[in-house]
Amino acid sequence: MRSIIWDMGGTLIDTYPEVDQTLAKAVWATPTREQLAEVAQLRSESIAHAIDVLAARHHVSPDRLNDAYSALKRKWIHDPAPLMAGAAEVMAAVRRGGGLNLVATHRDRTSAENLLHALAVQTDDLVCAPDGLARKPNPQMNQILIKRHELDPTNVIAIGDRTIDVKAAHAAGIEGILLSREQYPEMHTIKALRELQAYL
Known part of the structure; x- marks a missing residue:
């Protein structure tokens, strides 16, 4: 064996669907399919890469994105992917x-x-x-x-x-x-x- x-x-x-939704919602109130695809493409490199690029590209604080991802990880303790x-x-x-x-x-x-x-x-x-x-x-x-x-x-x-x-x-x-x-x-x-x- x-x-x-x-x-x-x-x-x-x-994990990816929830990660993509979480990061997208930290940038846009109601993410479109195209915006989710943008996040997914960046996340395919790494989550850290996605956060860095999204923050710079869309003028969002990296802390906002990191906080959203941290909240998701806390959620997974009782409601896992x-x-x-x-x-x-x-x-x-x-x-x-x-x-x-x-x-x-x-x-x-x-x-x-x-x-x-x-x-x-x-x-x-x-x-x-x-x-x-x-x-x-x-x-x-x-x-x-x-x-x-x-x-x-x-x-x-x-x-x-x-x-x-x-x-x-x-x-x-x-x-x-x-x-x-x-x-x-x-x-x-x-x-x-x-x-x-x-x-x-």
């Missing part, structure tokens, strides 16, 4: 087969642990870039998990929704799979998490 290193937001947990479709089934299959469900995320540890706790999701380990680890596409988080759990890299898959997740996987010597509705010819891509079952 193969172990999985999960990215969190947009891969394991469906949902698991991505198929995530629970894949995690259960990994567990039944004796593999590990590991998480490598750019999210701060408090927020990550709060989300996992609120969703009653059991993971075998969690590493967070804000704990002093390099952000993807640097492979450090993957390498730490592989070493800590004495895993054979050929039996590990990393799954994420951004190309940096796959690049970080490849740099760590493990298979990387991109969760995306767009095709990237140079990357192994799936459109739904349930497709992972075929690789376990």
Whole structure:
């Protein structure tokens, strides 16, 4: 059985719709579809990038955007964003087969642990870039998990929704799979998490 290193937001947990709405409403009272698309495009780089660009582009205080995002993270403690479709089934299959469900995320540890706790999701380990680890596409988080759990890299898959997740996987010597509705010819891509079952 193969172990999985999960990215969190947009891969394991469906955080993006609420993040996009929250940031958009901090800029516009009633965001349009085009404005939400603008936020989503910026957020695809990172939430911090979205906040910086939105603040500068639309003359909004960065504090207003950061405060809105902080309020959302507090909300998630008791009203979390949902698991991505198929995530629970894949995690259960990994567990039944004796593999590990590991998480490598750019999210701060408090927020990550709060989300996992609120969703009653059991993971075998969690590493967070804000704990002093390099952000993807640097492979450090993957390498730490592989070493800590004495895993054979050929039996590990990393799954994420951004190309940096796959690049970080490849740099760590493990298979990387991109969760995306767009095709990237140079990357192994799936459109739904349930497709992972075929690789376990």
